Amino acid sequence: MQVEKRVIYHLWAFACSKFISSFGNNVYGFGISLYILTATGSAIGFAVNLICNTLPRAILAPFAGTFADRLSKKKMVLFSQGGAALIVTSLLTFTYIHNLNMYAIYTATTLLSLCSTFNSVTLTSAITQLFDQERIQKAMAFQQASISLSTIGGPILGGALFGLVSMKTFLFIYISSYVVSILLQSTMNFSLYRNQPHTKPSSLYTSLIEGLQYVRHNQTLFNLFLVSLLINFFAVALAIGLPYMAVERLDIQPEHFGIIEGTFACGMLLASVYFSVRKTSRNPLRLTKWGIIIASFLMALTTLPLVFSLSYLANVSYYIIIGLFYGISISLINTPLGVLLQNVIEEGVKGRVFGIMEMMAQGLSPLGMMTYGLALDKIGALWSIIPSSLFMIGFTLLLLNRKRIRTNPIEPSSATKA
Template sequence: MNNSMMLKKATYHLWTFTISKLIASFGSQVYSFAISFYILQATGSAKSFALNLICNVLPRTIAAPFAGYIIDKYPRKRIAIISQIATTLAIGGLLVVSVTFGLSLTAIYITTCLLSLTSMFSSVAFTSSITGLVDEARIQKAMSLNQMSVSFAAIASPAVGGLLYGVISMPVFLIFYMAASTASIVLDATMNFTLFASQKSETLDTQKESMWKGMKAGVSYLKLQPMLTTIIWIALLVNFLFSAYQVGYSFILIEKLKMLSHHFGFTEGAFAVGMLLLSIYLSIRKEIKFPLLVSKRGIALMGVVMGSTTLPLLFTMSYNIMFGYYILLQFVLGVCIVFVNTPTQVMMQKQIADEYKGRVFSLIETVAMALSPLGMVIYGFLYDVFPAEWVLLLSSGVCVCVVLILLRTAVIRRVHPELKAEIVVKKNAEAF
């Protein structure tokens, strides 16, 4: 295939991948919205709702390292499609149960566990295949469009779910999700996952290698990459500290400040809008030159936003000013998260060897999620014992210190040696 044909195919991949992700994400989030409301209405129990969240997080956290090995060993397109088919079958099974016996919490929990696993396999398989689907010059655009589709789904799905819930039955919600999943399968099947990948990267040469040895090889590869090790430590610590924000934000706005439920929903929507607009911006601008430097500034700003959440507790504000203030904070936080994640992911796509991408990305996902459940439990206890503003301010300060230490100037220059040269050129230009 000549170069012009490959570039045309890459353009097709770019938009097909985006549409597929949008359809799948939209169907998934509308389903999640409906199931969450159903559990709360049927049981009135926060514990039942929380157990469903655990069923979504725990299976993928445990299985992610094994998934990485499988994704590196077998064709990624096959894994992505099989995962999406399994998603459709899982929802189909829940549909049959709901029509035959009626929905039960047990059936919902089992389905949530299955969907957690299938979505993790599909997500890591696609993430590991970006450099095979599109040319190197459009990796940032691909990552941005991927984030854009998820953000758009996050904005639109609660509105659609809220309009439809109570009007249509739960089986119709399930049929809607099955249709979206099926459409995603058809689109995924039309793409060539190895268009820009070398032959050896499509399947790992591990036919004689055990799963344990393959996983150890992935860890050994990580240890030889200081940049990846730094990113993993940041992901682990920052996600743990941001549990303070995840728990505290709702606690402060709903319990302490008595914000109305629909206004609280608007502040949550502002977060998704920030992510969407920044994703659009990154999809049309040139690639960011120094990703870790941008990430350092973005995480530091996220820490400041976390601490700023306490301002209405420390100083008196009118209700309307407080409402606008939290919309602004959530918007800025959404912008920061995309500024942190997208450039870093583009850098990793280019620097991680194709044959290790499945294991590396799955390990990063595992580590990023590992301490979040523990963090939520710990911070839930702390908010009951100590004033919310001091818990958040202390966590905010620690978060900023962590990123300033782990991404200190020496680390940034080691990863981006060209940064020092650029600074010298600018100083020389200013001298003249």
């Protein structure tokens, strides 16, 4: 009974801490993004900041996963979030001494990305230690719902505040949210459902190699990682292209663009509620494949307002509808795949596998950000985004076709079967 009460508490503490920290992060991120766009007037400055956010993830994710398998997950989660709060506190202090500039923003973004990498990889690998098998999908759906709610409110609040208050307010919101999140996560027992004790490989190098071999020996798992690598490269076109099209080309106001970004999360929230009450899918890879295809098609449709002259209201309404369905498609990708991986990856290598997955997902993103930042300025959004969506569909159909999945199924881990 005590364990049952504890895991229920975990569900709510986990969801609330994710909501609070994500809310602060979204308000801060939205404010910083618009500050860069208005200060530079170019997609390149925005792309550089995104590179500072993704490059540390690509480099450090495998090491974060290795430490997650070797050290206390709770301490890593708390220290990484505390480090992020300290970094933004330093940036806030800097703004009182000097004027906020691009170099300070890029430095803070890089350091925050480092902390976020250790936090996200460790927390993801700890899911099966916080929750029993029957509640894994519910926990991940709660997490997605919390992130979605914060993504709805964050950009809306950020858009409303931008231009009315200084960047110091955005920094203070970030710091406050992370402090509260740390307090909540400190009350959680990260060993409630530990299936095996900590293992300490002889060296960091050996541990990394074991994680790589685990992935390489399962062809379908390896194909999923390749899909993540390629999809994240091509999807950068929308990450950079949407604010560029909406704010720079169509002159959509910041507060309205905040609503547009919020609708992406609305779609994810609706799908998360659905996954929180339904049983685990029998064929999660099929859902993932079709989720990518739908997302790719919707990505291409975002360019239509550049082709057809529409009114301001029509442009905003159109992007709101696209955002809603795009968010649903993202949940069709993330939730079934996340539950599958939690159930099939061995407990002792989870940190390393998720770290490798993070590395591969982010591996080509920095190159993609610089490429698409230049492409948007040189050849425009139409010829940058539409070919990217077609390539996403092609690679997904190639790597996740029915024959490959049927020939190389992902087997459940021994811990799950037990």
